[in-house]
Amino acid sequence: MPQTGKPQKTGAVKQITSHSNPIVKEIKGLVAQRKHRSQSGLFVAEGLKLATDAIAADWGVRYLALGPDARDNPIAQKAAATAKARGALILEVSTAVLSAMTRKDNPQMVVGVYEQKLLGAKDIDPAGATVWVALDRVRDPGNLGTIIRTVDAVGGSGVMLVGDCTDPFAVEAVRATMGSLFHVPLAKLSKDEFKSLAKNWPGTVAATHLKGSVDYRTPDYQVPSLLVMGNEQKGLEDDMADACSTLIRIPQVGEADSLNLAVATGISLYEIRRNHLELS
Known part of the structure; x- marks a missing residue:
């Protein structure tokens, strides 16, 4: 720069x-x-x-x-x-x-x-933030890139990569961001750093989880929100879920047993930001 x-x-x-x-x-x-x-x-x-x-x-x-x-x-x-x-x-x-x-x-x-630009846990300031997304061990670069692009689209504040995640600077991930990589801050955190951050987060900390009993459309999401999403195959680990204040689920009625990670993240983000987005 x-x-x-x-x-x-x-x-x-x-x-x-x-x-x-x-x-x-x-x-x-x-x-x-x-x-x-x-x-x-x-x-x-x-x-x-x-x-x-x-x-x-x-x-x-x-x-x-x-x-x-x-x-x-x-x-x-x-x-x-x-x-x-x-x-x-x-x-x-x-x-x-x-x-x-x-x-x-x-x-x-x-x-x-x-x-490359990567923030650390100490660089994340919730003050003035809208919504951050924390990804636990995301492995697919296409999913990661699509999520970064969606965070950009809803006016999100950044993406946290927790634990062993795929490389956000891999060509496939960069391509999937469609340029949003250059506008959305990325941070790399250990699991312990995330737990400490979540514990002191001033707004809603919501995670999608199989144990979630709350419809994702129900919470009154408080700004700044923190949306926590788990690994594509194994979901969110229990200790990560325990660090969150609200466990949500997206209703499903068909035969599919789960949603794609990027799709589920997008659905949740647009609900979290619903009252803050207007057509221009």
């Missing part, structure tokens, strides 16, 4: 034609390996929309790779100029090199490498 009062380092433009270029290998590693993403603090996001969202939100951009179609696109050129002014390296590459970077036969015209 640009720092006021300090000289801004200007980036550069580099043409890359070889699949074996070290930067291409670096980007491929970020796409494929969580370990590489964790060690570097970087991640890959594909597409012009995500690039413009990241730049508008002042996220740090390390590389912005432009394919042939991007060179005649005024939006892509503006994004590249802004990223370069902030110190990013702009890569002019062929479609084949883009494919090598992303491991996709039909890559997007723009591929960006961005700096």
Whole structure:
């Protein structure tokens, strides 16, 4: 992120034609390996929309790779100029090199490498918040990305990742956010940190749970709300549920034994925010 009062380092433009270029290998590693993403603090996001969202939100951009179609696109050129002014390296590459970077036969015209942002438990301030979502051991990157997108849509304040969760910076998760990753704060918490936070949370702490006896439409959700959702396969662990003030359930009448995690989270979020949302 640009720092006021300090000289801004200007980036550069580099043409890359070889699949074996070290930067291409670096980007491929970020796409494929969580370990590489964790060690570097970087991640890959594909597409012009995500690039413009990241730049508008002042996220740090390390590389912005432009394919042939991007060179005649005024939006892509503006994004590249802004990223370069902030110190990013702009890569002019062929479609084949883009494919090598992303491991996709039909890559997007723009591929960006961005700096990760993750809050800790001490960074979460309920004051002024609307609703946070806490996810216990979520494993599917598509679910996680969709939930981040839904939190953004309802005007939520952030997403807490509790315990061993899937990587929010995996390409599949980032893609599912449709750019909301750059607008929704993410926090990483241990189970004990979550319990301590939930114990002192000033608003409603509601969790979906099989033991829930309260229809999700019944509670008078107090702001700031905290919605707690469990693992896709095993649900919410009992000790996590015990840390919540209200256990809710979504009624079902068909033969399905459960709802998809992202769907259940979306239904619950829109009910929690029902009195605060209006068509514009």
